[in-house]
Amino acid sequence: MVKKIGFTVVSLLLFAGCAQNTPDIGGNVSDSNEIAPDTVTIDESNMVEDGSGIRYNSSSDGFVSIYFDFDGYNIVPSMENRMAHNAAKVENSGGSKVKLEGNCDEFGTDEYNYALGLKRAKAVKDALADKGVNTSNVVMVSFGESSPVCSNSSDECYAQNRRVDLRLVK
Secondary structure, three states: HHHHHHHHHHHHHHHHHHHOOOOOOOOOOHHHHOOOOHEEEEHHHEEEEEEOOEEEEEEEEEOEEEEEEOOOOOHHHHHHHHHHHHHHHHHOOOOOOEEEEEEEEOOOOOHHHHHHHHHHHHHHHHHHOOOOOOOEEEEEEEOOOOOOOOOOOOOOHHHOOEEEEEEEEO
């Protein structure tokens, strides 16, 4: 009897340790296939520098990418001007859909990076809402690590891949 109880307790502990936690991303998460054919592209030949020494992507319709710290999904103070710029662009978009694309560097598992990309997109959506933007036409998608803009093994390159790109759906 004691062996059965001991076996049951050990089994329960083992199975409890294997449970997977699903990240709480909330919000309006949409399938990228829904609007993928109608998005504009990022012109990588038109990278801009904002004084920090790192070159950043800008989409051809005037949005600028929002960048994140390693393993982070909080919008850092240095990105506030970019958020204000993007909020104004969304407001002037005439009610068009805007897609927020969360991206990550190559560190971490596919599942982790997918969840982190969604958290980054959600942070941008929340920041737009905080700036008074109606986010009913804002959709989110995560590409995890599958859409890098830089593939060199350097900190500067990895930093360019930790971003949310905003794309106007035309």
